[in-house]
Every structure is written in C-alpha cells, then in structure tokens.
Amino acid sequence: MQSKQFRDLTFIDINENDKLVISCDSAGAIGNKEKDLIKTSPENLGYLTLHVALSEIFAIGGEPISIINTLSVEMNPTGQGILNGIKKLLNELNLDEDIVVTGSTEENFPTVQTGMGITVIGLLNNKNFKLPYTPRNSVLAVVGIPKVGNEILEDEGEIISIDTIIKLKEKDYIYEILPVGSRGILKEIEELAYSNNSRYSIYENKEIDLKKSAGTSTCLIVSIDNENYEKLQNDIDKPVFKVGYFHDKN
Structure with missing residues (x-):
C-alpha cells in the first residue's frame, strides 16, 4: 500500500480501484464540565467536531465509511452526549445506517475538562479521482x-x-x-x-x-x-x- 499526504488529508491506495482518505480534528476546553472555557452541550461538541473532519472528506469528493472518536471523558453522561451529536449530524446527512462509528472513552479517572478527537475514513475511486487543481488567473x-x-x-x-x-x-x-x-x-x-x-x-x-x-x-x-x-x-x-x-x- 502507498500513502500520500495532501494538505490536511492522508491518502492510502488499497487496490487498483480504491484509496482511503483520512481526515481528523480535535477539541479541548469546550463543553459543560467545570474547567471548560467555552460552555456548550456535549451534543453540540460532537456535532461540530465531526463537521470539521467530514467537511474535508466531502470537499475532496470522498465517501465516508467509518468514524473513530477518541474521547477524553467518561462514557456517561458526557461521552454519550458527544456520540448523540455525532449521530445527529450523520442522521441529517442520511449516513447514520451506512457508517461504522467506534472509539474509546476515559473510564479510569474523573475529568474536569472536556477533550476529544475524531477521525473520519473515507473512500475514493481511483478511476474517477484526480487531485484538484486551480489554474492561473482563477x-x-x-x-x-x-x-x-x-x-x-x-x-x-x-x-x-x-x-x-x-x-x-x-x-x-x-x-x-x-x-x-x-x-x-x-x-x-x-x-x-x-x-x-x-x-x-x-x-x-x-x-x-x-x-x-x-x-x-x-x-x-x-x-x-x-x-x-x-x-x-x-x-x-x-x-x-x-x-x-x-x-x-x-
């Protein structure tokens, strides 16, 4: 397999016809915990953080197939709230039944500030895809x-x-x-x-x-x-x- 970095994206050829495209984003100090600087619900946080990573995938023409969330919070109630926000955006895009969502949470220690990362894996067809190009004078x-x-x-x-x-x-x-x-x-x-x-x-x-x-x-x-x-x-x-x-x- 061959991999290539293009701006904030990673491309990985998996066979003659297809390649994976990977994007990610993270957020910290945003949520409803004691030490969070921007106060919002975990649902909003999950929704908006996924929005960033999905934007990169759709902008390049990829089809998202998997979402990995790495949550620096407990599953209940904060982690579940973040997952609800992730699922809300997928539902709005009619993707909720087509994408595998997986990840992990922090269950060993209590947290006083919200943190999370998210990775989206998408699929591109090699025959239909070429790197975008902007000509001079555009x-x-x-x-x-x-x-x-x-x-x-x-x-x-x-x-x-x-x-x-x-x-x-x-x-x-x-x-x-x-x-x-x-x-x-x-x-x-x-x-x-x-x-x-x-x-x-x-x-x-x-x-x-x-x-x-x-x-x-x-x-x-x-x-x-x-x-x-x-x-x-x-x-x-x-x-x-x-x-x-x-x-x-x-």
Whole structure:
C-alpha cells in the first residue's frame, strides 16, 4: 500500500480501484464540565467536531465509511452526549445506517475538562479521482464567515454546512473547495497556492477578516473563473466574498 499526504488529508491506495482518505480534528476546553472555557452541550461538541473532519472528506469528493472518536471523558453522561451529536449530524446527512462509528472513552479517572478527537475514513475511486487543481488567473472566493467559540453557537445562518459543500461539489465551474479552520483564510490560501505551484494576490477587503480562526470550518475557499463569480453568489445562500486571485510565479 502507498500513502500520500495532501494538505490536511492522508491518502492510502488499497487496490487498483480504491484509496482511503483520512481526515481528523480535535477539541479541548469546550463543553459543560467545570474547567471548560467555552460552555456548550456535549451534543453540540460532537456535532461540530465531526463537521470539521467530514467537511474535508466531502470537499475532496470522498465517501465516508467509518468514524473513530477518541474521547477524553467518561462514557456517561458526557461521552454519550458527544456520540448523540455525532449521530445527529450523520442522521441529517442520511449516513447514520451506512457508517461504522467506534472509539474509546476515559473510564479510569474523573475529568474536569472536556477533550476529544475524531477521525473520519473515507473512500475514493481511483478511476474517477484526480487531485484538484486551480489554474492561473482563477479568482479565490470565500463562502461563509469565519467564526469561533461562542460566535458559532450564536450563528444566524452565516456559516457553512456540509450541505453547502455538497451543493458546491455539484457545480462544474468550481475548481477547488477548501474548508477553513483555526489557521484562518489567509493561511489556507497560502496552502492552496503552494499545492498549485502558484502565487497569489489579495484584494483589499474590509468585509471579512482573513486572519481570524474559522473555528469548526465555518467558511471555505473556492477557486473559480472570474466570470463565474456572480453565478456563485446566486447559487449559494451564504455570504460570498471575492478575496484574491492566482497568477504566475514569474
């Protein structure tokens, strides 16, 4: 078997036809325990942490087949609450009967702060898959708004969902979709440019903070031709911002 790292994803060829794609995320000090800094329910925590890892899988075109949760809390009641949040998101995506969910909890010692990790394993068909590529002179647009912490809990429809990614994957005018996390939009643009062997320029834009953490993948970057920017705005019911473009290295 051959493995390859691509941005935050790991690819593993398992036979001539298929490869695994693996994504992960973690969260700490978020929950309803005594020492948690951001107070929310375990259900919300499970739901939102899975959202991050699933966003990466769907954005690359993978089909999730297994979820592994590594919970640094007891099973009851906190762990079970986190699992309920995981199952809620899977149910919303009609995946609850198709995916194996497994993991572990901390049963030896009492915990006063919530911590968890999650790994998603997906499947890709080698015949239909090729690494995404953004050509020179493409426009970089952000869909959604970067939010973190309590801003996510108070959101009124400005952040992206898995459904947003699925709808965007159906648009043939989009070159790449890249979910944004805690590193912020600008860091993800740098990563996008590096993997495409391109340079980028940023438009002056005061509507959106390019360096702010996007928490649980609350926004994403898409690359498109400039003439399709208005189409993108019309096709998606989230805020859209034109933030930059690619050009030659010379």
